[in-house]
Every structure is written in structure tokens, then in C-alpha cells.
Amino acid sequence: VRHATKRGGGTTSNNRSSPGQRLGLKLFSDQWAEAGNIILRQRGTQFHAGQNVYMGKDHTLHAEIPGFVRFYRVQKGRRERRYIGIARERGEKLPRDEATRGRERFFGLVNHAEPA
Numbered sequence: 744v745r746h747a748t749k750r751g752g753g754t755t756s757n758n759r760s761s762p763g764q765r766l767g768l769k770l771f772s773d774q775w776a777e778a779g780n781i782i783l784r785q786r787g788t789q790f791h792a793g794q795n796v797y798m799g800k801d802h803t804l805h806a807e808i809p810g811f812v813r814f815y816r817v818q819k820g821r822r823e824r825r826y827i828g829i830a831r832e833r834g835e836k837l838p839r840d841e842a843t844r845g846r847e848r849f850f851g852l853v854n855h856a857e858p859a
Contacts, residue, residue: 764784764786765784766784766785766786767783767784767785768782768783769781769782769783769784770782770783770806770812771812772812772813772814773811773812773813773833774811774812775809775810775811776806776809776810776811776812776829777806777809778806778807778808778809779805779806780805780806781803781804781805782796782804782805782806782812782827783803783804783827784801784803785802785803785804786802787802788802789825790804790814790825790826790827791824791825791826791827792804792826792827793813793815793826793827793828793829793837793838794826794828794829794830794837794838794839794847795807795808795810795828795829795830795831795847795849796827796828796829804827806829807829808829808831808849808851809829810829810830810831810832811829811830811831811832811833811835812827812828812829813827813828813829813830813835813836813837814826814827814828815828815836815837815838817838826838831847831849
């Protein structure tokens, strides 16, 4: 009686992999961001939306206005929260001290009085 010199190759069920989700930082500290740019893609809120930043429904952080990316921490009770914000000038510190410097306002208007 003849037998197979190689056994028949069976099937495997665990040889598949799902593609990566491309999470993480897209812009780093002091990098320029345009309005609407994605700064960070994350699951959950590892970083919170700071000044001039908004959070999408999948916890993605986007720039609200054009400016420079800033990372900062704020003490909330016992825990410390990490924030990402957008500063208008390169040397500006976040969080902005509104008691001494006043509120920041950005209207996004075009000045038509200047010559083109």
C-alpha cells in the first residue's frame, strides 16, 4: 500500500490581519496648522481639545483657526489633563491667561481697506 510522502496541507483560520487605523499625532509642537487640519487621531480622549481646537465625533482633534500647535497640561482636581491648542503667534504660551491678557478674539474677516 502506498502512502503520501507529504501530508495534505490543511487549512488555517488565523492567518489574517486587519489594517492599521493610522492613529496618532499628525502635527507636532510648533508646527503650523491651517483651519480644519487634523492634529491628532485617537481612540478616547488621551488629549483634550484646548484653545482654538475642536473635537470630532471619533475624538479626532482639529484646528479651528490657523496657527501654531501647542501642548499643555492643566490640573483638574487630583488629575492632570493634557490639552492641545492653537496659538496665533509662534511665541505665545497656552493656556492663555484671560484675567491679565484679556480674551482672544478671532473674526476671520478680510481687511479690504489694505491695498492689494
